[in-house]
Amino acid sequence: MTESAPAPSTSPATRHARIHPSILSADFVNLEAELGRITEADSVHVDIMDNHFVPNLTLGLPVVQRIQQVSPIPLDVHLMIDEPDRWAPGYAEAGAASVTFHAEAAAAPVRLARELRSLGSRAGVALRPATPVEPWLDLLAEIDLLLVMTVEPGFGGQAFLDVMLPKLRRARTAIDGSGAEVALQVDGGVTKETIVAAAEAGADVFVAGSSVYGADDTAAAITALREAARGRCG
Numbered sequence: 001m002t003e004s005a006p007a008p009s010t011s012p013a014t015r016h017a018r019i020h021p022s023i024l025s026a027d028f029v030n031l032e033a034e035l036g037r038i039t040e041a042d043s044v045h046v047d048i049m050d051n052h053f054v055p056n057l058t059l060g061l062p063v064v065q066r067i068q069q070v071s072p073i074p075l076d077v078h079l080m081i082d083e084p085d086r087w088a089p090g091y092a093e094a095g096a097a098s099v100t101f102h103a104e105a106a107a108a109p110v111r112l113a114r115e116l117r118s119l120g121s122r123a124g125v126a127l128r129p130a131t132p133v134e135p136w137l138d139l140l141a142e143i144d145l146l147l148v149m150t151v152e153p154g155f156g157g158q159a160f161l162d163v164m165l166p167k168l169r170r171a172r173t174a175i176d177g178s179g180a181e182v183a184l185q186v187d188g189g190v191t192k193e194t195i196v197a198a199a200e201a202g203a204d205v206f207v208a209g210s211s212v213y214g215a216d217d218t219a220a221a222i223t224a225l226r227e228a229a230r231g232r233c234g
């Protein structure tokens with residue numbers, strides 16, 4: 001089993017950009033080799049789509065269990081599925097470092113987050129662009145990761161929605177005020193240009209699909225993202 005990455009710091013002085021390439025943009029026929037292209041990353045972001053919650057279908061638990069066995073870096077699982085209360089614990093049992101479910105889909109999010117933590121994963125909550133962050137700010141102590149989607153979930157290669165920046169700023173202010181150790185993740189349209197505004201708005205974990213896997217030199221792409229965000233997070 002791959003070791004979990006250390007929990008992100010909430011101190012602005014020590015917070016640093018964490019880059020999570022999304023294998024949604026990888027070659028699904030050669031996943032092990034594709035994982036080997038991103039060993040400089042902090043985690044690999046694994047998008048699970050069920051063709052119900054979003055209009056796309058990707059991987060399921062058996063594939064994630066196998067990825068967990070061969071991945072040189074921790075797994076950051078993002079569940080874009082209905083009924084996460086039923087399915088998410090399986091991904092934690094598989095050894096994922098973090099399991100993020102959608103706020104819009106969970107029936108009992110606090111109970112689910114507690115279950116994921118009890119199974120050894122960090123618990124994340126994801127918000128579609130139109131989902132307000134405010135109801136979740138009282139629950140920060142119950143989660144380890146808040147994912148603000150910067151595209152409509154479902155597909156890679158979309159443009160970053162900069163109208164999400166105020167939501168990120170409000171989330172950052174609340175996280176810093178809460179004292180809770182909660183990573184603030186953005187996903188969708190992250191490039192070495194858009195990462196600057198996202199980092200300045202308070203994000204500290206960046207999911208990047210096309211901008212990493214679309215590059216010939218994935219290591220250089222990861223480094224360029226990290227450098228672009230350096231010193232700006234929070």
Ligand SMILES: O=C(CO)[C@H](O)[C@H](O)COP(=O)(O)O
Nearest residue numbers: 153154156157188189209210
């Ligand atoms: O969750 C996702 C889509 O729902 C993907 O992780 C995201 O879109 C990454 O792809 P890109 O960086 O190309 O936008």
